[in-house]
Amino acid sequence: MARTVAAFKVDYFQFLKPDGTLVHDQQIPALARDLKRLVELYKLMVLTRTFDKKAITLQRTGKIGTYASSLGHEAAHIAVGAAMKDEDCLAPSYREYGAQFYRGVKLTDVLLYWGGDERGNDFEIPRHDFAWCVPIATQCLHAAGAAMAFKLRKETRVAVAIVGDGGSSKGDFLEAINAGSAWKLPLVLVIVNNQWAISVPRSKQNKASTLAQKGIAGGLPSIQVDGNDLIACVWAMEKAVNAARQGKGAFVIEMLTYRLGDHTTADDARRYRPAEEVEQAWDNEPIKRLRAYLINQGAWDDQKEEALNVECKEWVQQAADEYFDIIENDPQPVTAMFDHMFEQLPHDLVEQRALAERYADDGGHH
Amino acid sequence: MAAITLIEGVTMALARAMQDDPAVVVLGEDVGVNGGVFRATAGLHERFGDERVIDTPLAEVMIAGMSVGMAAHGMKPVAEAQFCGFSIPMLDHIFCHASRMRNRTRGRLSCPMVLRFPSGGGIHAPELHSESPETLFGHIPGLRVVIPSSPSRAYGLLLAAIRDPDPVIFMEPKRIYRWQKEEVADDGEELPLDVCYTLRDGSDLTLVTWGAMVKETLAAADQLEGEGISVEVIDVATVKPLDMDTIVESVERTGRCVIVQEAPRHCGLAAEIAASLADIGIWNLHAPVKRVCGYDVVMPLYRNEMKYMPSVKRIVDAAQQVLEVS
Numbered sequence: 294m295a296r297t298v299a300a301f302k303v304d305y306f307q308f309l310k311p312d313g314t315l316v317h318d319q320q321i322p323a324l325a326r327d328l329k330r331l332v333e334l335y336k337l338m339v340l341t342r343t344f345d346k347k348a349i350t351l352q353r354t355g356k357i358g359t360y361a362s363s364l365g366h367e368a369a370h371i372a373v374g375a376a377m378k379d380e381d382c383l384a385p386s387y388r389e390y391g392a393q394f395y396r397g398v399k400l401t402d403v404l405l406y407w408g409g410d411e412r413g414n415d416f417e418i419p420r421h422d423f424a425w426c427v428p429i430a431t432q433c434l435h436a437a438g439a440a441m442a443f444k445l446r447k448e449t450r451v452a453v454a455i456v457g458d459g460g461s462s463k464g465d466f467l468e469a470i471n472a473g474s475a476w477k478l479p480l481v482l483v484i485v486n487n488q489w490a491i492s493v494p495r496s497k498q499n500k501a502s503t504l505a506q507k508g509i510a511g512g513l514p515s516i517q518v519d520g521n522d523l524i525a526c527v528w529a530m531e532k533a534v535n536a537a538r539q540g541k542g543a544f545v546i547e548m549l550t551y552r553l554g555d556h557t558t559a560d561d562a563r564r565y566r567p568a569e570e571v572e573q574a575w576d577n578e579p580i581k582r583l584r585a586y587l588i589n590q591g592a593w594d595d596q597k598e599e600a601l602n603v604e605c606k607e608w609v610q611q612a613a614d615e616y617f618d619i620i621e622n623d624p625q626p627v628t629a630m631f632d633h634m635f636e637q638l639p640h641d642l643v644e645q646r647a648l649a650e651r652y653a654d655d656g657g658h659h
Numbered sequence: 660m661a662a663i664t665l666i667e668g669v670t671m672a673l674a675r676a677m678q679d680d681p682a683v684v685v686l687g688e689d690v691g692v693n694g695g696v697f698r699a700t701a702g703l704h705e706r707f708g709d710e711r712v713i714d715t716p717l718a719e720v721m722i723a724g725m726s727v728g729m730a731a732h733g734m735k736p737v738a739e740a741q742f743c744g745f746s747i748p749m750l751d752h753i754f755c756h757a758s759r760m761r762n763r764t765r766g767r768l769s770c771p772m773v774l775r776f777p778s779g780g781g782i783h784a785p786e787l788h789s790e791s792p793e794t795l796f797g798h799i800p801g802l803r804v805v806i807p808s809s810p811s812r813a814y815g816l817l818l819a820a821i822r823d824p825d826p827v828i829f830m831e832p833k834r835i836y837r838w839q840k841e842e843v844a845d846d847g848e849e850l851p852l853d854v855c856y857t858l859r860d861g862s863d864l865t866l867v868t869w870g871a872m873v874k875e876t877l878a879a880a881d882q883l884e885g886e887g888i889s890v891e892v893i894d895v896a897t898v899k900p901l902d903m904d905t906i907v908e909s910v911e912r913t914g915r916c917v918i919v920q921e922a923p924r925h926c927g928l929a930a931e932i933a934a935s936l937a938d939i940g941i942w943n944l945h946a947p948v949k950r951v952c953g954y955d956v957v958m959p960l961y962r963n964e965m966k967y968m969p970s971v972k973r974i975v976d977a978a979q980q981v982l983e984v985s
Contacts, residue, residue, distance in 0.1 A: 382732065384728075411762070411763055411764075411765050412765055414763050414764045414765065414767070415764055415765035415766075415767045416767065420767055421732065421768075423728075423731065423768070424760075424763055424764050424767075424768070427755075428751065428755045428756075431724060431751065431752060431755060431756060433724075434720065434721055434723075434724025434725050434727070434728060434752070435724060435725075435727050435728035435731065435756065436728060437721070437724070437725050437728060438724065438725035438726060438727055438728020438729040438730070438731070438732070438734075438736075439728045439729070439731065439732040440728075441725055441728070441729055441734075442728070442729045442732035442733055442734045443732070445684065445710055445711075445734065446733070452728075464718075464720055465720055465724060468716075468718045468720055468721035468724070469721070469724075471716050471718060471721065472716070472718075472721055472725060475715075475716055630762075633761050633762040633764075633765050633766045634761065634762050634800065634801055635761070635801070635824075635825045636761070636769065636824040636825055637824075639803075639853060639900035640853060640900055641899075641900045641901065642900075
C-alpha cells in the first residue's frame with residue numbers, strides 16, 4: 294500500500310448568506326456586529342458601483358476609452374482595501390477600484406487612466422502602490438518583490454496582489470506563490486474568481502476543484518471565501534494580512550464572485566454567456582446582500598439609501614467634471630511622452646523631444 | 660593593483676556597489692553559495708550573506724518580476740540570467756514593466772534594476788546559451804543597454820549601471836570573460852553609459868564593433884595595419900543610448916566604415932549604425948558602409964558555431980572591399 298505523504302483540504306467560508314442573514318454553523322466574525330464600520334464599507338461599495346455605471350456611460354459616449362468594469366466585485370475589492378494599512382502595498386490588476394478608493398486613489402484618476410492620460414497612474418495617495426497592470430498576473434511578482442524589499446529592510450509592511458481566475462493560470466501567479474513560500478514573504482495573493490476569463494469559463498480553465506489549492510501546492514495556507522460576502526472577505530483578508538505582518542509568511546485567498554458585466558467595454562459577453570446564468574448571479578450580488586443585513590440590523594433604511602444614492606451621484610459627477618476640466622484645460626504637452634522615460638533624458642531622446650515639439654501641432658486627429 | 664579579467668571586473672564592481680549601498684542586492688540562479696556558473700558572484704555570498712546575495716528558485720520570470728517589485732520599493736536589485744537564452748522569459752517583465760514603470764506613473768515609481776547575463780557564442784555551450792540579443796533589448800524604449808569588452812569597462816560600466824536610477828541591461832560577452840587581463844583600480848569610479856570607446860586610432864578605415872567581436876576586429880585591424888592600412892577601431896560599449904557622435908566623427912575622417920556584429924544581421928544594431936551614418940554623414944563617406952554579421956539563422960550547435968561567427972578573414976575581406984572603392 295502506498296503511504297500518504299501529503300493530503301490537503303480547502304476550507305470555504307461564508308458568513309452572510311445571499312438573503313442577508315447570517316449562517317448558523319460558524320462562529321461569526323466581530324465585524325458582523327460592527328455596524329458602523331459595515332455601513333462605511335457599504336457606502337463605498339455603492340459609490341464604486343455608481344462610479345462604474347458612470348464610467349461605462351462615459352465610454353459609451355466617447356468621453357473615455359475602453360474601461361474595465363468592476364460590477365459585482367465590490368465586496369471582494371473593498372475588503373482588500375479595508376484590511377490593508379496605508380503603508381502596505383497594493384498591486385492591483387485593472388478593475389479593483391473599490392480597493393483603491395479605500396486606499397485613497399481618486400475617482401478622477403481612474404477616469405484619467407482609461408481616458409488615455411498617464412497622470413491617472415500618478416496617485417496622490419498611496420504613492421507607493423503599483424499602477425494598474427494590464428498584462429495578466431505579472432503584478433503578483435511585483436508584489437512579491439515589494440514584500441521581499443519590506444522583509445529585507447525589516448519593515449512590518451505587507452504586499453497584496455489581486456489576480457483573477459484567468460490570471461491564476463499564469464506562471465507569474467504560481468511563481469509568486471513559490472516566492473512567498475521560499476522566502477516566507479509578507480505577501481497576500483488574492484484570487485478574485487469571477488468565473489470568466491473574458492469568454493473562457495472557470496470550468497474550461499482547469500479541472501482543479503478550487504483555485505486556492507494552487508497555493509497549497511506551493512506550501513502556502515490557502516482558503517476560499519464567498520466573494521460576495523463582505524464580512525467573509527474582510528475577515529479572510531485581515532487574517533491573511535495580520536499573519537503576513539507577524540512574519541508568518543504568505544497567504545492565498547480565493548474569493549468566489551461573479552463578473553456581472555462584460556470583461557471590458559470592448560467586450561460583449563452575450564456572445565458567449567447565457568443570460569440565465571447572469572440573471573441567477575444577480576441573486577448573489579454583494580451589495581443587495583449587505584443592504585438586507587444592515588436593514589435587518591436596523592442600521593439602514595430606504596431614506597438613507599436614497600440619500601446615499603444622491604450623494605454618490607454627486608461625487609461621481611464631481612469626478613467626471615474634474616476629469617473633463619483636466620483634459621480640456623490642462624492637457625499633457627507632447628513633451629510629456631519624453632519627460633518620464635528616464636530620470637535624466639538621454640541625448641537621443643533630447644533630440645527626438647525637440648523634434649516632437651516642432652511637430653506638436655500635427656497629429657491632432659482623433 | 661592586480662591585473663584582472665573581464666569577469667573579475669564584474670565581480671569587483673558588484674562587491675563595490677554592495678559595499679557602498681545597502682540597497683544593492685544580487686539575485687539569480689546559483690549566484691549565492693556557488694558563486695554563479697561563471698563565478699561572476701564568487702565570494703559575494705560569503706561576504707554579504709543570504710539576504711543580499713539571493714539564490715532564487717529556478718524561475719527566470721520570478722527573478723525579473725521580483726526585481727521590478729523590489730526596484731519600485733527602494734532596492735537596487737542586480738538580477739542575473741544564467742545565460743542569454745534565459746533572459747527571453749524575462750522580456751515580459753522588462754518590456755511591460757521595468758522599462759515603463761517611471762513613464763506610466765509619471766515618475767511616481769521607478770525601476771532602478773540591472774539585468775546582467777553572459778551573452779554571445781564561442782564557448783561550446785549547449786543550445787540557447789550562445790545568442791546575442793542586444794537588439795531585442797535595445798529596441799525597447801526606457802532601457803539602457805550596455806556591453807563591456809574589457810575588464811576596466813566591465814567594472815566602470817557595471818558600477819554606473821547599478822547606480823543608474825533607471826533599468827539597465829548589462830550583457831557580458833562570455834567568450835572574452837577571461838581573454839585579457841588588465842590592471843583595474845577598485846576606486847569606485849564609474850564610466851558614462853552613453854559613450855563609445857576608440858580602441859585604436861586610424862585614418863583610412865573605421866571598424867565599429869562591440870562585445871566579444873572586439874577580439875576579431877582588433878585582429879583584423881592588426882592584419883590590415885600590416886598591409887599598410889591605418890584602421891580606427893571603435894567599441895560601441897553602450898548599445899543604448901548610442902553614441903553616434905564618436906562614430907560619425909571617426910567616419911568623417913576615414914570616409915570608410917565596416918560594422919562587425921555577432922548577432923544576426925536583420926534589424927540589428929549594425930543596421931541602426933549604418934542607417935544613422937547614412938542619415939547624418941553620407942556625404943562624408945567615400946564608400947558604402949559594410950556590415951559583417953552573424954547569419955540570419957538559428958545559432959548552430961557548437962560544432963558549427965565558429966562558422967556562424969564573423970571571422971577575422973570576413974572582416975578583412977569586407978574592409979578590403981570598402982577600401983577598393985575609390
